[in-house]
Amino acid sequence: MEKKQLNKRMHTARGNKNDDFYTQLTDIEKELKHYKKHFKNKIVFCNCDDPRVSNFFHYFSYNFEKLGLKKLITTCYKNQQMNLFSKCKSEKAIYLEYIGDKNKNNIPDPKEIGIKYLKGDGDFRSKECIDLLKQSDIVVTNPPFSLFREYVAQLIEYDKKFLIIGNQNNITYKDIFNLLKENKIWLGVDNGGTKWFQVPDNYDIATESRIKIENGKKFFSMGSVVWFTNLDIEKRHEDLILYKTYKGHEKEYPKYDKYDIINVDKVSDIPIDYKGIMGVPITFLDKYNPEQFEVKGIANSARWIGFECYTLIKRKKIYNRILIRNKKL
Numbered sequence: 001m002e003k004k005q006l007n008k009r010m011h012t013a014r015g016n017k018n019d020d021f022y023t024q025l026t027d028i029e030k031e032l033k034h035y036k037k038h039f040k041n042k043i044v045f046c047n048c049d050d051p052r053v054s055n056f057f058h059y060f061s062y063n064f065e066k067l068g069l070k071k072l073i074t075t076c077y078k079n080q081q082m083n084l085f086s087k088c089k090s091e092k093a094i095y096l097e098y099i100g101d102k103n104k105n106n107i108p109d110p111k112e113i114g115i116k117y118l119k120g121d122g123d124f125r126s127k128e129c130i131d132l133l134k135q136s137d138i139v140v141t142n143p144p145f146s147l148f149r150e151y152v153a154q155l156i157e158y159d160k161k162f163l164i165i166g167n168q169n170n171i172t173y174k175d176i177f178n179l180l181k182e183n184k185i186w187l188g189v190d191n192g193g194t195k196w197f198q199v200p201d202n203y204d205i206a207t208e209s210r211i212k213i214e215n216g217k218k219f220f221s222m223g224s225v226v227w228f229t230n231l232d233i234e235k236r237h238e239d240l241i242l243y244k245t246y247k248g249h250e251k252e253y254p255k256y257d258k259y260d261i262i263n264v265d266k267v268s269d270i271p272i273d274y275k276g277i278m279g280v281p282i283t284f285l286d287k288y289n290p291e292q293f294e295v296k297g298i299a300n301s302a303r304w305i306g307f308e309c310y311t312l313i314k315r316k317k318i319y320n321r322i323l324i325r326n327k328k329l
């Protein structure tokens, strides 16, 4: 095999491997409990979800009546390579429509779940999956990490409500950051701590502490995994309680070289009385209330988006900072 072809194959394999993280039911429940009011009479679409293993499908099918859903649609992606994890025996991708419990046993029985075949491989970008997207109201899933930006762009293009999992690093990408800055999307509720995702048995990484086996299943821990949404949540309307003052503590808040912008190292240290622009850690977005603060941009020592600033203090590089201004002063 030619080197170029081999590299391409390896790249594809790596990409798929990095996409095979399966969300635990407890993480889904912890987040979804804050959104119940949004689901009444709605069509939910899980478009990266093999119903045989997806806990998103499990959550919505078992809570169908409690949430008052109209329909649940789930599409399964049939990998072109051997799908080791989802045990897809079928050569074709399937999709499934569930319209609720008919025999009143409160369980989604197989005969109540309509399994249908897709013509293609179930790629969320395919026409038939887009047709299903068009008829849906809210998309909820953990999409392939490697396609996150393309995935969000499609949701925005079709003007869909959504709640999805993604790596915190996505915040630093221009297209995603601009959506956050313009308050078109925001972070969900449960963004802290470490989340464990089920991975294929053959999944291996060098750091052993990030792998655990429980009941014969393998899990991989990922910090910095957050929920992205455009569904309203109470948290987004709560003011961040500020208690430190800038006045009298100016030395604790040095300015970036050549910019009249102060650096704040911890979100809890954001001063209550500073009218100008401040550079705060990315975790600020987890506490962001757009009625309290305005997001101007994001910057580090080498690049900025939205507002010009390089985060250097006496030439020392400061890692990513969100540039904000207190709207209430």
Ligand SMILES: C[S@@+](CC[C@H](N)C(=O)[O-])C[C@H]1O[C@@H](n2cnc3c(N)ncnc32)[C@H](O)[C@@H]1O
Binding pocket: 019, 020, 021, 022, 023, 047, 048, 049, 050, 053, 054, 055, 056, 076, 077, 079, 122, 123, 124, 125, 141, 142, 143, 144, 145, 147
């Ligand atoms: C991070 S996993 C999450 C799986 C599931 N949503 C969950 O949370 O447990 C991403 C899933 O997207 C699937 N996938 C990868 N590329 C896809 C594509 N182009 N279209 C649809 N699904 C895709 C993968 O097979 C994988 O099952």
